[in-house]
Structure formats: C-alpha cells, structure tokens
Amino acid sequence: MKGRTLERIASVYDWLIVGAGFAGSVLAERIASQRDQSVLIIDRRPHIAGNAYDRHDDAGVLMHQYGPHIFHTNSDAIVDYLSQFTEWRKYEHRVLGRIDDKIVPIPINRTTINALYGLDLKSDEEAQTFLDSRAEPVEEIKTSEDVVVSKVGRELYEKFFKGYTTKQWGLDPSELDKSVTSRVPTRTNTDDRYFTDEHQVMPKHGYTRMFENILKHPNIKVMLNADYREVKDVIPHRRLIFTGPIDEFFDFRYGRLPYRSLRFEHVTHEQEQYQAVGTVNYPMTEAYTRISEYKHITGQKHHATTITYEYPSATGDPYYPIPRPENQTLYKRYQALANETENVHFVGRLATYRYYNMDQVVGQALAEFRRIQETVPLWTSPVNGKNHHADGELIMPDGARLLN
Structure with a gap:
C-alpha cells in the first residue's frame, strides 16, 4: 500500500489514546494496570511527554x-x-524581573517594593499600607487590568503586568478575563x-524518564510520528481517549478556538x-x-x-487557551458535540480548552479514570472477529514508529 508500512503487533486494541502527554499517559497506565486492557497511545510528535518533554x-x-x-x-x-x-x-x-534597570523578585513582595522605591518597609502591615495607598477603586472587577489596578495601583500594573501580559497574550489586559492576572499573587512578606x-x-531524572516509566506496562504500545487522522480508520479499537484540540477533532465545524x-x-x-x-x-x-x-x-x-x-x-x-467570554461560548458548542459523541473521552488542556497546570491535568486524568471504572464495563467480546490480544498485520502511517 503506497505511503503505508506494515508492522506485526497487536492488531486490535481496547483503547486508542491520542496524545502522549500527562493526560493520555496517565490514563494509558491506569487502564493497562488496573483494567488489564490493551492500549495504543499515539502522538504526532517524535517523542512522548508532551510539552513536558526534556532531553540532553x-x-x-x-x-x-x-x-x-x-x-x-x-x-x-x-x-x-x-x-x-x-x-x-x-x-x-x-523568578526575578528586570524593572527600571533593577532586578527584583516576582511576584511583587516587600523586597520588591523596597528595592523599587528606596523604602525600608519592615512588616507586612507597612507593605500593605503602601499598596493600599496606591490601589485604585474598581467598581466591578471584570478584566485582568481591573484585578491588578484594584490591588496595587496603576504604576505597578504598568511596570509588572501590562507589558508582560500584552506580549504573552497579544491583547491588552483590559481585554482579558480576570483569571489571567489573578494567578499571580501580590505579597506583603519577603517570601520570594x-x-x-x-x-x-x-x-529526579527528568520528565521524559518519568513518562517512560509510566508507559512501560506490557499492555501499552506507543506509536510516534502518528497523526490521529491517519490511524483512526486503520487501527481497530473499542474506545477512544482524545487529548488533542477539541475543535480539530470535529474538523473545526464552528471555527477555530483561539x-x-x-x-x-x-x-x-x-x-x-x-x-x-x-x-x-x-x-x-x-x-x-x-x-x-x-x-x-x-x-x-x-x-x-x-x-x-x-x-x-x-x-x-x-x-x-485565550480566556475571553466569546471563546468560552465557542468552546461550549464543541463541548456539546463531545457530550453527544459515544465511546470517546475528551481529557486534558486542549480537549477541554482550559489552562491547567501539570498537576491539574494529572488530577483530571485520574478523575476520568474513576468515571471510566464506574461507567465503562469490562468487555470480552471481540472486535471484527478478533480478540484484543490477537496478533496480526497492523497498517501504520508512513514515517510512524513504535517506541516499544
């Protein structure tokens, strides 16, 4: 077959998981070890570990x-x-920040204030009084600008937040949801x-080594350089976990999520x-x-x-994901499609259009596994006349490779 290669591995899988980052890898491990079911996890990149990938x-x-x-x-x-x-x-x-040709701690703390303004504030109370004197009242806090200005005033907002946020998001903080700058605290102590x-x-030995250990289970196969579109119809599987962009899964039916x-x-x-x-x-x-x-x-x-x-x-x-109300509205349209799609689980930052830290993605994946345990029965019936441990010829996309 032109553009395809044949590999002899398990030909039918209980689960196909798209994405070998935290969400996909944790679910692969749980399903393999706790349900004793077969998993093929694929990633379009040439490595595992998603954005946490590290290397020498x-x-x-x-x-x-x-x-x-x-x-x-x-x-x-x-x-x-x-x-x-x-x-x-x-x-x-x-973290330090270059502010007015000075290098000061970020998030803003008492040390930061003293260094910038040549002060000698000695207590939390003195630092809070200083910040209160600069804070500007905001009638209703809606945007990222509102959050900061209401706490520390416009000068510190301009120095620490406005430029960084505008570069990071391509939008003025006044155009962004309050959640963006709410993530960064302001402190009155000297905790740096x-x-x-x-x-x-x-x-201890890096993220990639940790992911290798997570995916080491004999029930798990890993295929890299493999795009979901190229393998979904040629690899028989009973159930799908998708951790990629939800709008891509549905062919951008309602437009692209920003x-x-x-x-x-x-x-x-x-x-x-x-x-x-x-x-x-x-x-x-x-x-x-x-x-x-x-x-x-x-x-x-x-x-x-x-x-x-x-x-x-x-x-x-x-x-x-860019946190603006219109983007959440668009995501909810895709979420409605996801809720109607049988035998597919959408997990992770891209599939749920949320800005998660790594630990939050792990928590979400573990919670999803608990739901799977409660709602998805173990099955024994074959797919296409084959059991999930059957060997056979598996068609792989050209350029894809098996990691294990």
Missing part, C-alpha cells in the same frame, strides 16, 4: 524543549501516584518563592551559570517574555549551561 542537548545539558516546566501541587494523592514512576528532587522556583504549594519538586503559542530559542553558553535564578522575566523591555536557565531547576552539575528565550506567538502549536 548537544552539550549534555538536561533542558526542557518547550520551556521550563516546574512541578508544584498541594495534592498528596497526585504526588503519591507519580512517585510510582520517579524519585523527586526538591526545588522551589524563584514563585509558588507556595506544599509539594515543590522535580522528577490559542496563543510560543517560539523557543535555546542557547548554550560555555559557563557554569548564566543568571541568578531559574527564570528572569522582562515585563517592560525586549520582544521575549523571559529567559530560563535549566540547571537551577534540574540541579545538574555541568561545565556549560543552556538557557531558553521565550517569544509569544499567534501561530504555532496551541499552548494557552
């Missing part, structure tokens, strides 16, 4: 291909689950950690350290939003270091 670059530095991914959560259950597949390295992420979650850890993307520029320097912390933000200057240095994050000892410049983009792989 040509210099030997462990880096994150799609920008820094920092694991943090308050959920003991999520850490316990992932601990089956990795050891952890404790890591508390710190970016996150305050109970668990702040990194996979996303922001990122372009990454990776640079290696022949020096042990490039900057003082894992990430430095540039809210006021530069075309990029931030520079990240991975050795802070991974703890790797190496004579060289690799950094990444992040440039927000309107085109490219979909990363961030």
Whole structure:
C-alpha cells in the first residue's frame, strides 16, 4: 500500500489514546494496570511527554524543549501516584524581573517594593499600607487590568503586568478575563518563592524518564510520528481517549478556538551559570517574555549551561487557551458535540480548552479514570472477529514508529 508500512503487533486494541502527554499517559497506565486492557497511545510528535518533554542537548545539558516546566501541587494523592514512576528532587522556583534597570523578585513582595522605591518597609502591615495607598477603586472587577489596578495601583500594573501580559497574550489586559492576572499573587512578606504549594519538586531524572516509566506496562504500545487522522480508520479499537484540540477533532465545524503559542530559542553558553535564578522575566523591555536557565531547576552539575528565550506567538502549536467570554461560548458548542459523541473521552488542556497546570491535568486524568471504572464495563467480546490480544498485520502511517 503506497505511503503505508506494515508492522506485526497487536492488531486490535481496547483503547486508542491520542496524545502522549500527562493526560493520555496517565490514563494509558491506569487502564493497562488496573483494567488489564490493551492500549495504543499515539502522538504526532517524535517523542512522548508532551510539552513536558526534556532531553540532553548537544552539550549534555538536561533542558526542557518547550520551556521550563516546574512541578508544584498541594495534592498528596497526585504526588503519591507519580512517585510510582520517579524519585523527586526538591526545588522551589524563584523568578526575578528586570524593572527600571533593577532586578527584583516576582511576584511583587516587600523586597520588591523596597528595592523599587528606596523604602525600608519592615512588616507586612507597612507593605500593605503602601499598596493600599496606591490601589485604585474598581467598581466591578471584570478584566485582568481591573484585578491588578484594584490591588496595587496603576504604576505597578504598568511596570509588572501590562507589558508582560500584552506580549504573552497579544491583547491588552483590559481585554482579558480576570483569571489571567489573578494567578499571580501580590505579597506583603519577603517570601520570594514563585509558588507556595506544599509539594515543590522535580522528577529526579527528568520528565521524559518519568513518562517512560509510566508507559512501560506490557499492555501499552506507543506509536510516534502518528497523526490521529491517519490511524483512526486503520487501527481497530473499542474506545477512544482524545487529548488533542477539541475543535480539530470535529474538523473545526464552528471555527477555530483561539490559542496563543510560543517560539523557543535555546542557547548554550560555555559557563557554569548564566543568571541568578531559574527564570528572569522582562515585563517592560525586549520582544521575549523571559529567559530560563535549566540547571537551577534540574540541579545538574555541568561545565556549560543552556538557557531558553521565550517569544509569544499567534501561530504555532496551541499552548494557552485565550480566556475571553466569546471563546468560552465557542468552546461550549464543541463541548456539546463531545457530550453527544459515544465511546470517546475528551481529557486534558486542549480537549477541554482550559489552562491547567501539570498537576491539574494529572488530577483530571485520574478523575476520568474513576468515571471510566464506574461507567465503562469490562468487555470480552471481540472486535471484527478478533480478540484484543490477537496478533496480526497492523497498517501504520508512513514515517510512524513504535517506541516499544
């Protein structure tokens, strides 16, 4: 068959899972280990782990291909689950920002205020009084601009939020839902950690190694460089889990859901350290939003270091659903189609058009598995006259490869 290759593997699968990121991989592992059913997980990229994919670059530095991914959560259950597949390295992420030619902590804290304004505020109360004196009353908080101006005033909004948010989203904060800037706190103490979650850890040997362990089960096969459109009709399967863009699944029937993307520029320097912390933000200057240095994050000892410049983009792989009311309205139309589609489960950031952290995606996947356990019976009947452990000729798209 022109443009196709034949591989001899299990020819019929209980589950086809589209996407080998957190959502798809966690569900593959749960289904394989807890239901003893066969899973084929496919990804159009040449690797597993989705956007969390990390690798050793040509210099030997462990880096994150799609920008820094920092694991943090308050959920003991999520850490316990992932601990089956990795050891952890404790890591508390710190971010600095270049503001008015000064390098100061982000999120804004008392140290930030003192450095910017030449003050010597010594208590939370003094810092709060300072912020209150600058805050501007907002009658109804609707937008990202409203959130910040009502807490810290327009000057700090302009310095820390307006430029960064406009670069990141391609929209003025006054055009974005309040949820965008609500994610970034303002502190009156001197805590300079970016996150305050109970668990702040990194996979000891990297994300990709953790994903390899998650997908190691004998009931799981992984196919890379494989697009769903090319395999859905040639790989018999009983049920589908889709973690890609929901609008793409339905052939953009109602139009495309808007996303922001990122372009990454990776640079290696022949020096042990490039900057003082894992990430430095540039809210006021530069075309990029931030520079990240991975050795802070991974703890790797190496004579060289690799950094990444992040440039927000309107085109490219979909990363961030754009939080505007009209986009949610469009998503709900696709969600209605999803609810009517039998034997298909939509899971993950792209399939549910939500901006999830990694731990939230894991939590969503585990919750979906519990629903599967409650509502999807174990089956024994064959598909197309074949049992799910049957061997046979499987038609694979040209260029696709089996990882295991």
